[in-house]
Amino acid sequence: MTAVAALNNVEVDYDRGRALGPVSLEIGAGETVALVGPSGCGKSTALRLLAGLEAPTRGTVTRAAGRGQTAVVFQAPTLAPWLSARANAALPLELAGMRRAEAYDRAGAALARVGLAGAEDKRPAQLSGGMAMRVSLARALVTEPKLLLLDEPFAALDEITRRALADDVLSLWAAAKPAIVFVTHNVEEAVYMAARVVVMSKGPGRIAGDFAVAGPMPRPPHFRTEAPFRATAEQVSAALAEGIAA
Numbered sequence: 001m002t003a004v005a006a007l008n009n010v011e012v013d014y015d016r017g018r019a020l021g022p023v024s025l026e027i028g029a030g031e032t033v034a035l036v037g038p039s040g041c042g043k044s045t046a047l048r049l050l051a052g053l054e055a056p057t058r059g060t061v062t063r064a065a066g067r068g069q070t071a072v073v074f075q076a077p078t079l080a081p082w083l084s085a086r087a088n089a090a091l092p093l094e095l096a097g098m099r100r101a102e103a104y105d106r107a108g109a110a111l112a113r114v115g116l117a118g119a120e121d122k123r124p125a126q127l128s129g130g131m132a133m134r135v136s137l138a139r140a141l142v143t144e145p146k147l148l149l150l151d152e153p154f155a156a157l158d159e160i161t162r163r164a165l166a167d168d169v170l171s172l173w174a175a176a177k178p179a180i181v182f183v184t185h186n187v188e189e190a191v192y193m194a195a196r197v198v199v200m201s202k203g204p205g206r207i208a209g210d211f212a213v214a215g216p217m218p219r220p221p222h223f224r225t226e227a228p229f230r231a232t233a234e235q236v237s238a239a240l241a242e243g244i245a246a
Contacts (some may be wrong), residue, residue, distance in 0.1 A: 006024075006027065009023075032195045034194035036236065041200045042203055043205065051149050069143075087107075093143065113141070116138065169182075208243035
């Protein structure tokens with residue numbers, strides 16, 4: 001499997017001390033990977049390294065090169081409040097120099113893919129939390145990235161909306177097959193959304209476990225009730241407990 005991104009023996013130090021590492025992690029093309037671990041273990045730091053938003057203190061980072069090849073969705077939708085949903089989704093394309101008409105056409109198509117056809121002209125204040133996150137997803141997908149990074153994007157949402165958006169992300173993955181790295185505190189969410197779950201120890205974070213998740217992607221109905229899902233969730237939970245105690 002061709003790698004689209006990798007952390008190679010990386011360490012990150014801040015003034016308060018070591019935050020991450022050493023960590024080595026390779027993300028294959030089209031692979032879906034979840035990072036789970038306790039607060040302060042460096043999950044988001046690892047994601048920022050993969051996004052190119054931060055440089056390691058030691059070690060090297062390899063990532064998909066080129067404008068628009070990597071897209072990031074943060075915990076908050078980070079939408080421009082004065083822009084419509086269409087204009088927010090088109091922003092990466094316009095910043096890259098695309099003509100507005102073409103950028104808006106592609107943004108409209110991306111919004112339709114995330115279930116927001118008809119909401120293109122709404123401003124962020126007119127959107128629910130789940131709708132705003134869908135706009136953020138559309139904005140990330142409009143450049144057709146090879147690597148999609150999701151930093152706890154559903155943390156502030158209710159359980160029903162979280163589950164609906166998890167299925168939306170997997171449907172979008174099935175259509176375009178980007179590599180996805182998804183940071184979450186929720187073990188069941190990790191096992192549901194990823195074909196591979198990487199468990200990190202308490203800070204400074206290291207990899208405490210790496211688990212393949214059996215089953216088709218996207219997930220079929222009632223996948224959460226099936227034995228392979230339950231067994232993997234228990235394995236991940238046990239590794240997480242050991243990583244916290246270590």
